[in-house]
Amino acid sequence: MLTAIFVGPSVRSRLMRYFLPIVIAIFLLQDLLSATVLKESGNPALFSAVTVVLTVVIMSFVIGRISKKVGGEIDRAILERKKAEEELQKSSAFNQSIIDSSSDCIKTLDMEGRLQFMSPGGQHLLGINDFGKYLNVSYLDFWKGSDSQTAFDALSDVQQGRLGRFQSFCPTENGTPKWWDIVISPIRNAEGKPVRLLAISRDITERRNAEVEREKLIVELKNALAKVKTLSGMLPICASCKKIRNDNGYWEDVAAYITKNSDVLFSHGLCPDCEKRHLMS
16 A cells, blocks of 8 residues: 555566565465474464464564565655656756747747747837736737738648748837747647647847848949949041041030040140140140
């Protein structure tokens, strides 16, 4: 009874292997001694008395040994259980410390997509002071417009056992604009069946703003390049008057042609040689 109450099946099995041969041997010895007493004395009363005494002695011995052995096994089992519980508590505390120290918004949802938990870091990112009012709220309610459909598609993928991922816009509780990179995955039980959903949202607002600024700069550079005119190829020029023939076959002054076909402007003046010739004439 003690082994059934205080120790597990493995301990009871060890006790049975330990004590069963001893008990059998002792009772065989009891039968042998009782038979010897009856044979030698021929007195049934003496035989009964010896049997009772031997039974009491044997049972006292067996109970004492069992108590000692069971006590040791119980102590060992209690220590092992306490050690396992301590390890579990340490592991749980460690896992909780990871969640608490994460800069991401970590959430758990039920299989219908209702919010069940949000990490302290996530509540801080979203500016949430009272998580209670969001408990059991549908995850889709956080997303608006086309982002709601994107979130719905991701949830549908995860509910079917696949990984869901998307990037969308969702402001904080006080209206601060935020962009998020969201990964949703199933949490499975021991049989591998999805029982909950894990949603991890990373704040990518700075990265998103940098991408927008980069795209804006690229557009500005393309527009600037489109305004730049360049001259290339072979230009037909008169060897005497230095006029250039344009695409329509007309001859134009070099300065006028270049000004019309590029962003170059001319400032007119005289070089030293021309200045001398002008003065002499």
